[in-house]
Amino acid sequence: MQKITSQSEDFSRWYIDVIQRADLMDYAPVRGCIVFKPDGYELWEACQRELDRRFKETGHRNAYFPLFIPESFFQKEKEHVEGFNPELPWVTEAGGEKLEERLAIRPTSETIIGHMFAEWIQSYRDLPLKINQWANVVRWEKRTLPFLRTSEFLWQEGHTAHTTSAEAEEETLMILDLYTDFVENILAIPVYRGQKTPSEKFAGAVNTYSIEAMMKDGKALQAGTSHYMGQNFARAFDMKYLDKDNTLKYVYTTSWGVSTRMLGAIIMVHGDDKGLALPPKVAPTQVIIVPIGPQKELERVVTYANKLRDRLAQTGVRVKIDAREDISPGWKFNEYELRGVPVRLEIGPRDLQNEQVVLVRRDTGEKLFVPESELLNRVPGLLQDIQSNMYSKAKDFRDSNSHVARHLTEMAEIIRDRRGFVLAGWCGEDSCEKSVKQETGATSRNIPFDPPEVLPACIVCGKPAKHTVWFAKSY
Amino acid sequence: MQKITSQSEDFSRWYIDVIQRADLMDYAPVRGCIVFKPDGYELWEACQRELDRRFKETGHRNAYFPLFIPESFFQKEKEHVEGFNPELPWVTEAGGEKLEERLAIRPTSETIIGHMFAEWIQSYRDLPLKINQWANVVRWEKRTLPFLRTSEFLWQEGHTAHTTSAEAEEETLMILDLYTDFVENILAIPVYRGQKTPSEKFAGAVNTYSIEAMMKDGKALQAGTSHYMGQNFARAFDMKYLDKDNTLKYVYTTSWGVSTRMLGAIIMVHGDDKGLALPPKVAPTQVIIVPIGPQKELERVVTYANKLRDRLAQTGVRVKIDAREDISPGWKFNEYELRGVPVRLEIGPRDLQNEQVVLVRRDTGEKLFVPESELLNRVPGLLQDIQSNMYSKAKDFRDSNSHVARHLTEMAEIIRDRRGFVLAGWCGEDSCEKSVKQETGATSRNIPFDPPEVLPACIVCGKPAKHTVWFAKSY
Incomplete structure (x- = not known):
C-alpha cells in the first residue's frame, strides 16, 4: 500500500x-x-x-x-x-x-x-x-x-x-x-x-x-x-x-x-504522519477491538472479544470489532491508526488467561494493560483523557506558533521562515491592511476579543493602532 | 380567522x-x-x-x-x-x-x-x-x-x-x-x-x-x-x-x-375537517398542555402544569405547554386540533383540587378524566391506542373503498361515482392498460403480492389475465 x-x-x-x-x-x-x-x-x-x-x-x-x-x-x-x-x-x-x-x-x-x-x-x-x-x-x-x-x-x-x-x-x-x-x-x-x-x-x-x-x-x-x-x-x-x-x-x-x-x-x-486522529467525542468509532492469536485459538478469542464489545456498547461507547481472519493484526493496527480511531483494544489468548486487555491510545501511542474487570470503568475516562490531551496538544502548538510583531519586516520574516499567526497593531486603514498582504502574504484573520497583548502602533504606518489584529496565511 | x-x-x-x-x-x-x-x-x-x-x-x-x-x-x-x-x-x-x-x-x-x-x-x-x-x-x-x-x-x-x-x-x-x-x-x-x-x-x-x-x-x-x-x-x-x-x-x-x-x-x-391529525409516533408534539382558569388562579395552575410537563417529558413523552395568557383556551383547543397534536391535556383550578387532569384525544374527541397519580402510566398506553386506532380507521376506510371490477364500464362507474381503488384482471398488454386510463382516468398502481381476489380475465379485452392489478386515480 x-x-x-x-x-x-x-x-x-x-x-x-x-x-x-x-x-x-x-x-x-x-x-x-x-x-x-x-x-x-x-x-x-x-x-x-x-x-x-x-x-x-x-x-x-x-x-x-x-x-x-x-x-x-x-x-x-x-x-x-x-x-x-x-x-x-x-x-x-x-x-x-x-x-x-x-x-x-x-x-x-x-x-x-x-x-x-x-x-x-x-x-x-x-x-x-x-x-x-x-x-x-x-x-x-x-x-x-x-x-x-x-x-x-x-x-x-x-x-x-x-x-x-x-x-x-x-x-x-x-x-x-x-x-x-x-x-x-x-x-x-x-x-x-x-x-x-x-x-x-x-x-x-x-x-x-x-x-x-x-x-x-x-x-x-x-x-x-x-x-x-x-x-x-x-x-x-x-x-x-x-x-x-x-x-x-x-x-x-x-x-x-x-x-x-x-x-x-x-x-x-x-492528524500526524500515521494518518487521522479523531477526537473521541466526534469519532464515529471510539474503540476498535482487534482479536489476535494463532488460528486454532482465534475462535475462542473472538467469542470473548464479541462479549467485550457488547458490554462496552451497552455503556454507550461507540465500539467495533474487526475479526476478519484473512487480514493480519499488524495491518489492522496501521489501518485504524490511519483512520484515527482513538483507542485500539488488543486481545489474545494470553490476555484471556491473564484476564486483561491491552488498550493503545492513538494520541500518544501509550499501551495500557487493563484488568478485564476494570475495563468498563476505565474506557470512558480514557476517552475523556484523550479528548483533553488532544485539545491541550493543539493549544500548545497554536500558542507556540502565535507571535507578536512590531514591524512589517519582522512579520514578513515570521511568516516566511517560521509559521503561524502574527499579532500586530493596525491603524484601521484599508491601505495598511493591503500592504501587510502584499509584503507578507498574510491576511487579517480577526480582531481578537482577548488579545494576548495590546499593540500601540500600526505595523505598517506606525500611527496609533485602533486595533490589535491576528494576521496569518489562511485556507 | x-x-x-x-x-x-x-x-x-x-x-x-x-x-x-x-x-x-x-x-x-x-x-x-x-x-x-x-x-x-x-x-x-x-x-x-x-x-x-x-x-x-x-x-x-x-x-x-x-x-x-x-x-x-x-x-x-x-x-x-x-x-x-x-x-x-x-x-x-x-x-x-x-x-x-x-x-x-x-x-x-x-x-x-x-x-x-x-x-x-x-x-x-x-x-x-x-x-x-x-x-x-x-x-x-x-x-x-x-x-x-x-x-x-x-x-x-x-x-x-x-x-x-x-x-x-x-x-x-x-x-x-x-x-x-x-x-x-x-x-x-x-x-x-x-x-x-x-x-x-x-x-x-x-x-x-x-x-x-x-x-x-x-x-x-x-x-x-x-x-x-x-x-x-x-x-x-x-x-x-x-x-x-x-x-x-x-x-x-x-x-x-x-x-x-x-x-x-x-x-x-x-386529516379531517378540524385539520391535521398526526400519528403519535411521528408527531413532534404528542401532548399539549393547556392551563385554564381565571387570571387570579392561573399562576398556581401554570406552576402545577409545568411540573406535569417536566414529569411527562422525563418519561420520554414529547410534551409542550402553551401558557400564553393573552390567548383564550378555546382558541388554543382549536389551534392544536388544527395542528394535529394527538393529546390535549387540560388543567384548571378545579382539577388541581380534585387531583386530576382532563385528556382529550385528537382522533376520537373523547374526554378522559385521569387521576393525576395515574397520569404517567396512562399516557404511553393512550398514545399507543391512538396510534393503533388511526391505523385501523385508515385501514377500514381503505378496505371499504377497495373494489373489484370485471368490466371496464363497471370500473369507469366506480371511479366516476364512488371513489377508491379498483382491482381488475389484466392480460399484460400495454394497449389494454392504456384503454383503462382513457376510459376511466385510473392508472395501474401495482400488481399486488397478496390480492384480495384473483381475477381470471382482462378487464379490457377479456382474454386470460396474466395479472390482477390495482387501478386508481393517483397523485
Whole structure:
C-alpha cells in the first residue's frame, strides 16, 4: 500500500494522501466537487448532531428553503451581489424551455430567506424569528481543496430577525459562543474569537465575527462565522413589523454558518504522519477491538472479544470489532491508526488467561494493560483523557506558533521562515491592511476579543493602532 | 380567522387550507417550489430519524454525492435519459463563464453514483456495497402540489450493488418491507405492496416495486418505491468486479427512495375537517398542555402544569405547554386540533383540587378524566391506542373503498361515482392498460403480492389475465 507523505516533507500532499487513504472522500466528475464517502459523511453527521442539539436548545427551529434564487433577488442588496456574483452557477433552462429569469444556485440564503421573512413577520409578536437550515450550497471557486473549499459543500445557515439591534448583536455573539463550545469541546480545536476587519466581513453584513483555528502548517482556517446585518437586508427585502406603538419598523437580522470544511480542520489540526486522529467525542468509532492469536485459538478469542464489545456498547461507547481472519493484526493496527480511531483494544489468548486487555491510545501511542474487570470503568475516562490531551496538544502548538510583531519586516520574516499567526497593531486603514498582504502574504484573520497583548502602533504606518489584529496565511 | 374548507365540499381546497393554516409550508418565489416551515420540516425530521435508523440497522451507510450531473452521464442509459430528460433543469453558466458541458441538477442519482461505484468496486470483496443519500432533488414538473409534487423536494435514495441477481432482488424486497414497516407502523398508513407494470416502472429499472396508500379522497399515493436494476446501470457505467474465479463480471444494482411527499400522505390519510391529525409516533408534539382558569388562579395552575410537563417529558413523552395568557383556551383547543397534536391535556383550578387532569384525544374527541397519580402510566398506553386506532380507521376506510371490477364500464362507474381503488384482471398488454386510463382516468398502481381476489380475465379485452392489478386515480 502506498505510503503517506510525511507532514514535514509536504503538508498539502500529506493532507490529500490522508483523506484518500482514510477513505473520507473521492473526487467527483464535476469541477471542484467531491463525494463524501461513508467515513467522511459519518464525521459530518457527528458534527450535525452536536450543532443541531445546541441550536434547538437555544430556541432555533429548522426549516428548508429553495435551492434556486431568482436573479433579481441578488440585485436587492448591493454589497451582497458584488460579493457573490462572481461565484454563482446559473440555471438558464429547465423542463425543455429557456427560463424568463435566470435562477442562481444558492451560495447562501440571506436573499430568499429575507423574502420569506418579510411575508412571515407582521407584528412584534412574530419576533424574534430564529431559523436554521441544513443544506447544500454552491460557490464556483477558482481553486478548490477537498473539504476546505469545494464547489458544492454542506453546511448549516442560521437566520434570525429581531426587534432591536442589541438583541440581534447578542444573538450574533451567543452563536459565536455556541460555535466556540462546539469546536473547542467537541472537536478539541482551540480558536481565537474576534471580529473581522471591514475588508474581510461577509458581503452585506455590518459586522462579522469569526473563530479562527490554526492548522499544523501554521495556516489559519476560519472555523465558523456569525454576522450582524443591522437593517441592511431588512431594508433590501422589506422586512418590517408593526411594533407595540403601532408604527412599522425594520427588523435587525443575523446569519451564521458552519460547514463541512470543519472536517478539513479536524484532519489538519489533529492528524500526524500515521494518518487521522479523531477526537473521541466526534469519532464515529471510539474503540476498535482487534482479536489476535494463532488460528486454532482465534475462535475462542473472538467469542470473548464479541462479549467485550457488547458490554462496552451497552455503556454507550461507540465500539467495533474487526475479526476478519484473512487480514493480519499488524495491518489492522496501521489501518485504524490511519483512520484515527482513538483507542485500539488488543486481545489474545494470553490476555484471556491473564484476564486483561491491552488498550493503545492513538494520541500518544501509550499501551495500557487493563484488568478485564476494570475495563468498563476505565474506557470512558480514557476517552475523556484523550479528548483533553488532544485539545491541550493543539493549544500548545497554536500558542507556540502565535507571535507578536512590531514591524512589517519582522512579520514578513515570521511568516516566511517560521509559521503561524502574527499579532500586530493596525491603524484601521484599508491601505495598511493591503500592504501587510502584499509584503507578507498574510491576511487579517480577526480582531481578537482577548488579545494576548495590546499593540500601540500600526505595523505598517506606525500611527496609533485602533486595533490589535491576528494576521496569518489562511485556507 | 379563515375557516378550513370541509373535505366533502372540496378535498383539494381542504388540503391547501390545512397545510397553510397548520403552518407546514409556504409557497416560494420559484415556480413549483415550496418552503418547508418549521412544523413541516419537523415532521420530515421525524421521518428521517425512523428511516435512517432502519437503513443503518440493515447495513447501509450514508454518503453524499454532487448535486450536478454532467449531461453525458444521462446519455449512458437510454431509458433513463428518456424518462428524466424532459424534467431536467440545466446549469449552463458558472463563475462568469459558459460551461463546456451542461450540468443537470440531479433528479435522482443513479448515473453519478453509478460512475463512482465503478471506481470503488474492484473485487468481490467490495460487495455488497450499500449506500444511502439524504438529498434535495429537482424535477421540473408541469403541475405541482405542495409536498406531493414540487420542483425541488427532499428525499433519501438508496443505491446498492451486489454479485448476484438473487441478492439484489432480495435487497429490493427487503427495502420494500422496511418501507412498509415505516409507513404502516410509524405513519399509521396501510399500504398495498406490489410490483409496477412495465409502463409505470422507473426509467432504467428491470422491476419496480411500490407501496400504494389511499388518500381520503380515494386517490392513490405512491408512498415508496424500490427498484431492481438488473445489470442495466452496471453495463451503462461499467460497474465490474473481479470475482473469485478471476473473471470480470458486472454487478447487479438496486435503488429505492422515500420523499417529502410522505408529509402529504400523512395529511391526506389522517386529516379531517378540524385539520391535521398526526400519528403519535411521528408527531413532534404528542401532548399539549393547556392551563385554564381565571387570571387570579392561573399562576398556581401554570406552576402545577409545568411540573406535569417536566414529569411527562422525563418519561420520554414529547410534551409542550402553551401558557400564553393573552390567548383564550378555546382558541388554543382549536389551534392544536388544527395542528394535529394527538393529546390535549387540560388543567384548571378545579382539577388541581380534585387531583386530576382532563385528556382529550385528537382522533376520537373523547374526554378522559385521569387521576393525576395515574397520569404517567396512562399516557404511553393512550398514545399507543391512538396510534393503533388511526391505523385501523385508515385501514377500514381503505378496505371499504377497495373494489373489484370485471368490466371496464363497471370500473369507469366506480371511479366516476364512488371513489377508491379498483382491482381488475389484466392480460399484460400495454394497449389494454392504456384503454383503462382513457376510459376511466385510473392508472395501474401495482400488481399486488397478496390480492384480495384473483381475477381470471382482462378487464379490457377479456382474454386470460396474466395479472390482477390495482387501478386508481393517483397523485
